[in-house]
Amino acid sequence: MPDVPFSIPGAAGEFLQTLIHTSSAGAALFDRKIHYLALNATHALANGRHVEEHAGQSLETMAPSLAFPLTRLLRKVFEEGQALQGQRVIRDVPGQPGQLQTWTVDLLPVPGASGEVAAACVLFTPADLRSAQAPNHVPERLWDLTLTLPRAQSVEAVVNAVMEEAVPLTGAVAAGMSLLNEERTALKVLGATGYDASTLHAWPSVPLTLNIPATTAVNEARTLFLTESDLRSLYPDLAVAPTYAGMAHVALPLVDDDTVLGCLTLAFPNRSPFTPSEQRVMTALAATCAGTITALHRRAAEQAARQELERTAAFLNSVMNGAPSGIAFVDLKLRFIQVNAAFAEQTGHPVTAHPGARWGDVVPGWAAITQALAITRQTRQGSRQTVTASRPGGAGDQVMEMEVTPVLTLRGELLALKCSVTPLSVAAQETQPSLP
DSSP: OOSSOSOOOHHHHHHHHHHHHHOSSEEEEEETTSBEEEEOHHHHHHTTSOGGGGTTOBHHHHOHHHHHHHHHHHHHHHHHOOOEEEEEEEEEOTTOTTEEEEEEEEEEEEEOTTSSEEEEEEEEEEEEEEESSTTTOOOHHHHHHHHHGGGOSSHHHHHHHIIIIIHHHHTOSEEEEEEEOTTSSEEEEEEEESSOHHHHHHOSEEETTSOSHHHHHHHHTOOEEEOHHHHHHHOTTGGGSTTTTTEEEEEEEEEETTEEEEEEEEEEESOSOOOHHHHHHHHHHHHHHHHHHHHHHHHHHHHHHHHHHHHHHHHHHHHHTTOSSEEEEEOTTSBEEEEOHHHHHHHTSOGGGOTTOBHHHHOTTOHHHHHHHHHHHHHOOOEEEEEEEEOGGGOOEEEEEEEEEEEEOTTSOEEEEEEEEEEOOHHHHHHSOOOO
């Protein structure tokens, strides 16, 4: 696979070729679809593959465990056009089950001929090698969950996997997962195990003002690994409560992209302090939960947006087809989105000449309607009135009945403006109130 298999002119291309070819660290170049464009042997070795195998392949195909944390960073570079430095990602070690490696990555945007970011160069520096087998024989399956959990298709599936598979592997006897409510004032419990029914019914949500390890972890975005003695020292009143007495506790904030989403809590029979290996695997589990939940929320939002767009398009078509009055939809910058044949007849321009054109450029003599559109855009209130507007081709004026209405999304956001115009006959004009 060539060092840079697509053309980048000038100094930028020369710099990338030199960087990828000579870097002692792993280096790779990705396109906007997160497919490999180029890489060096160091990065190919980290993937457990040959350089040539990567040509045109997706990151997900070549390095699935790396794709989950890195894709989010790459998309941020493509969207914002800014470099990211010193980011940390965790991936498996090919051919060594149970071992994970932490990498520090630097991501550099690469502009294309049009000026937008066409590619991103990533430099990989290994931070440390973490073994899932030593020193305390953390089950390999728990590390595996941090790699497979991102495939979950719903938040409920994430919660179930953690409660049913991950919790028993940690040795915890009770656990709970919660997410912040929309107001970010309380934790709503999504799932729990090991607690009696009365406790679960008493606490469907936990206000952040309550002083317990979970709220501390969320409020301070800080992981807590507490033995019983730690709990007595930090939470003396809590340590005597039946749910906490004689127990060690772990509170793991669910954090993605510096945003706290919720908390994962684990309770253990009193024990010695948690080892670094235990802390690493539980922290990785929480980070994977947070990233997966964020991705699921984003996917759900995108699906809802697509469905709403489809409903809007269907509505527009149903309104436009066969309507006797002239109808036009314009965006919030008063540019035409769509018009029907009756409206085009009133403007004197073909239907196809309207989409994308500014209202004032197409119908400069319709000042009263332009003003009505601007008022509706500002107030979100519709209006209906009789106006005088110029005829097509400068053939004098005409009197029309005009109605402007806002087009809103399901969430009440202003999406577009609808304008309908109906020319009035002489007889109809005589029944209308006189214009000011």
